[in-house]
Amino acid sequence: MRKELEKQYNPTNVEDRTYRFWEDGKFFHANLDENKKPYTIVIPPPNITGQLHMGHALDNTLQDILIRWRRMQGYDTLWVPGTDHASIATEAKIVEAMKKEGLTKEDLGREKFLERAWDWKRQYGGRIVEQLKKLGSSCDWDRERFTLDEGCNKAVREVFVRLYEKGLIYRGERIINWCPHCLTSISDAEVEYEDQAGHFWHLRYPFKDGSGYLELATTRPETLLGDTAVAVNPNDERYKDVVGKTLILPLVHREIPVVADDYVETDFGTGVVKITPAHDPNDFEVGLRHNLPVINVLTEDAKIVDDYPEYAGMDRYEARKAIVRDLEKEGALVRVEDYSHNVGSCYRCHSTVEPRISKQWFVKMEPLAKPAIDVVKEGKTKFIPERFSKIYYHWMENIKDWCISRQLWWGHRIPAWYCADCGEITVARETPDCCCKCGGHHLTQDPDTLDTWFSSALWPFSTLGWPDETPELKHYFPTSTLVTGYDIIFFWVARMIFSSCEQMGSQPFDTVLIHGLVRDAQGRKMSKSLGNGIDPLEIIDQYGADALRFTLATGNSPGNDMRFSDEKVAASRNFANKLWNAARFVLMNLDENEPEPHIPETLAIEDKWILDQLNSLVADVTASLEKFELGLAVQKLYDFIWDVLCDWYIELCKIRLGGEDPEQKNNCRAVLVYVLTTTLQLLHPFMPFITEEIWQALPHEGESIMVSAWPEFKESLVFHEEETEMERIMTAIKAIRNRRAEMNVAPSKKAKVFIATAYQDTFTTGVPFFKRLASASDVEVAEAFDIDGSVSIVTADATIYLPLAELVDLAAEKKRLGKELADAEKKLGFIENKLSNPGFLAKAPEKVVEEQREQGEKLKEKIALLQSSIEKLG
C-alpha cells in the first residue's frame, strides 16, 4: 500500500496546500513560447470594493475550466488577472468612511483624498484576489493588473488623445444623466429604468390674451419653474389656432410661447406638452429646434435654485408638493390621476437620475460602431449562445454618443488642459508645459476623471502592454475567449470590441462565452437587500471548492440563469467523495513498485470494455469542451465515474484482485491505474484540487496533473466486440438482480444460475461476473436446458433459470411472463409498422432502417423465448 487516504475526502486539508504547491511550482505562469499556439483569457476584473459572490464564482470557474483544459492540451495559456478601480463605487465607499470622521472630499482636497483611495485599494484590493485563489483560479498572478495602474493609464491617455485628434472625442454642453447622490454624470448604460407608481397632474396654462387655457399633464410639476414653452403637434386640428400664441406660466407668471413639434403625440393625454429644456432630454431637443431658452431650476443635488425664493433649497420632491399646493391655490390644477411610469435610476446608488445640462466629454459613437458590428457579422468574434449577437447588434446600431467624463476624483484624469490666457484646450499624452496655441503657461487640467468603463474597454490589450509593442501583445493578442455574464454586454463587451477594432484593428477576442445569473433556490436574484445571497467562501468551507465548481459547471448551460442550492453542492460533494473512495480502492491494491500508467499487453474482456468506454469518454468530453458545452462535459464525467467505473468496473476487478493469479492481478491493477489516471485528467479542469491530490498519490509521470497531457482518443482502444459482449452479460446480471429483488430474495441467499443462450462463449467468460454481481452460487451455460419449476428470466440474448421453486407462485409467474410477452409484442408491432411503411424504407437513412431491423430481430427472439417459457409452466 502506497499512501493511506482518509475514509472521507476532506477538502480543507487539501486545497490551500495544493494551491500553494501550484503557485510555488509556477504552473500558472505563462512563459511565452513562440512555438506553441497561444490561448488567452483576460479576467473580467472584479471591483476592488467587492467581495467574491456567486457571480464571480461561476464566471471564474468557467474561465478556469477552459484555461486548465487548454493548458493540458499543450497551448501556451495565459489567464490575465486583475481588478477594477470602480470609480463611482470606490469613491462612494471612501466618502462614506470619511463621513464617519466628519470629513468631506473638499475638506481633504484632491491629493489627500487620492492618498486615502490608494490606501483603501492596498487594503481591500487584495481581498478579492485571495478569494479567487480559494476557488482554484489558475491565473498568472505575476501578470496581475489594475485598471488604474500606470500601464493602463498610459493606454487610456493614448486612446484619449488618438480619439480626440480624430475628432471622435469632443467636449460639449448637452443634457446628460446626472446622479444627484453620486454628484456626477453617468452614461446612458448606467441608468436603470423601472416602473414607478406616480401621478399625472393635469394643469392649465392661461393664454396671455385672456382667451382661456391650454390643459396639459405632467409627471413632474416641479419642473414647471423651468418651462420655456408649451408644444402641440403641428397636425393637431384642435390646436391649429393656438400655435404661436403666448401663455402665462402659472406661479412664475413668465410669458411662454406655444410651439408646434412632431415630437408631441396627438393621442396621448391632452396632446399638449409643457417644455422644460433643462430637465428633460426630449424637451431639450424641442428647445434646440425652436430656439427656446434653457432655464435650469435644480442644483447639482437636485434642490431648487435660489432664483425661486418660495422654493429655494427644497429638494425636488418637497418642491413638487409645495408647487402642486400652490398650483391648486392658483386654480391651475385641474385634477390628479394615478399614473405608473418609467423612472431612471443610478445603477450604483439607485437614486432617481436627473437629466441635467452640463459640459461633458463624449465619444462619438457612430464611426466606432460600424467596424464593431462588422467584426461580429464576419464571425471574427462569436457570441455563445449565438442569440446574444442580435442583442449586441441592436445596441450598437442604435447607440448614442458616450458621455465619458465623471465628476469624481478616483479614476483616470482627463488629459485635457485649459489655457487661462486664450481659452484653448490642449489634449496631450504627457502633461504639457504650455498652451498649444498661445504658448501661455497658465494651464489647468480638467478636474474630471473618465468613466471606469473607458479603461476597462482597453483591458484585453492594455494588460498585454499596449501601447508598447510588447512580445506579449504580439503573441497573446487577440485573446481567445472572454467569459462574462449577459448583464455586462453593453457596459463592457461592446466597448472592448469597438475599442479594439479602433486601436488594434482587430477583434479583442474570438469568442464571448455568455453565462446567466446565479439565483437562489427559489429562483430569486441574489441581492443584498433581500439578504438571500449565498457566500461562495462559506460554501467552500463547508463543501470544498471542487464541489462548488462542480455544481456551478453542472447546472450551467450558456446564457441561461441557474438556481443554486445547498442540496446541489451536497450532491457534488458526494461525487467528490465517491471519486475519492474509488481512488482509495485502487491505492489499497497497489504495491510500492507499481509502474506508471500503462496498458498491459494482455487484456481481459472487462478491461477492453472499460478502455473502450473510457476512449469514448475522452472523445465526448473533448468535443463538448470544444463546443463550450461545459455542463454536458461534466455530466458525462459524472456518469462514467459513478455508473461505469465504480458500479461495474471496480466491482469486476475485485474478482481478479481477490484471486490468486499474480499476472492477472498485475494487469488488472495496471488498467485500473490507467483508467483512473485518465479520468482524473479529464476531470481536472472541473475539480482541480481533488484530482491533483489523488494523482499525486498514484504512480505518475511529471510534477503535476495540471501540466500533464490531455488524453486523446486512440483507435487502438476501440473494442466493439467486447463492448457488445459485456452489454449482453450486464443486461443478464441486471435482469437477475431485478427478479431477485421483485421476489424479495435476500442477497445473502445464493442461487444456482442456468443460462440458456446462443452466445455460450460470452456467457461462459462471464461466469465469475454472475457469481460476484448476481448472487450466483454456481453458473451453468448451455444452448438449452430442460428445467421445470424454475424462475425464468428472458433477455434478448438468453433465457436464465433460477431454481427458486419454493419461492415461486406459478400463477403469478405466468402472469408476469404474459405481461412481458405482451409488452414485447407491442414494441415489435411498432417496429414492423415502420418497416412495412414504404415511405420509411425509401427515405430514412440506411443506418436507421438497419437498426430497426436488428431491434425487430431481437424482439422476435425474445418473444420466442418468452413463449417457450410460458409453455413450460404448463
Add this chain to the structure above:
RNA sequence: GGAGGCUUAGCUCAGCUGGUUAGAGUGCCUGCUUCACACGCAGGAGGUCGGCGGUUCGAGCCCGCCAGUCUCCACCA
C-alpha cells in the same frame, strides 16, 4: 411598443445537426453492516415533453398560432 429566453418526473434541470423503449440529480418506496464509499449498494414507482395546428416516413427537437412566466431594449410628457 419592440426583441428574446423559459415551460420535459413531486422539486431542480440535461436532452448536440429530427431517428430504438425521453435521461440525471434530489425527494419518495422496498431490500442490504457485499472486504473503496451509508456523502454508500441493489431494486422500484413516477412523464399525454405548456396547449392547438402544420411540415415530415418519423417531432421533446423544425414552422405557425395561443397561454403562462422571466428578462432586455425603447423619449410617450
